[in-house]
Amino acid sequence: MKVSVDRSLCYGSAECAYRAPDVFAFEDGYGTVRPGRTEVGDAPEVREAAERCPSQAITLQEGA
Ligand code: SF4
Structure with a gap:
């Protein structure tokens, strides 16, 4: 599956970066998907x- 963060919805709790630090980063007050990490397979932490x-603010696109 693919993961993305809608920055316009994110209010910067940083929880995604705490739960799945390999995939999410916390930058400039927003959660982001790390470069090259949008394809995450079936990662339970994501x-x-x-x-x-x-x-x-986090969208998962199944089967993508
Ligand atoms: S995308 Fe991450 S930083 Fe933004 S609100 Fe959701 S959990 Fe918090």
Whole structure:
């Protein structure tokens, strides 16, 4: 699956970077997907980060 962060929704809690630091970084007050890490396979920690993002800014694209 592919992961992306909608910066316009993110309010900078940094929880994604805490839960899945290999995939998410926290930069300039926003969560971002690290360069080259948009394809994450079936990574449970990424799924959890998306589910728990308080602003629902993380999108998972299944089967992509
Ligand atoms: S968990 Fe959500 S709101 Fe928090 S930094 Fe990550 S994308 Fe932004």
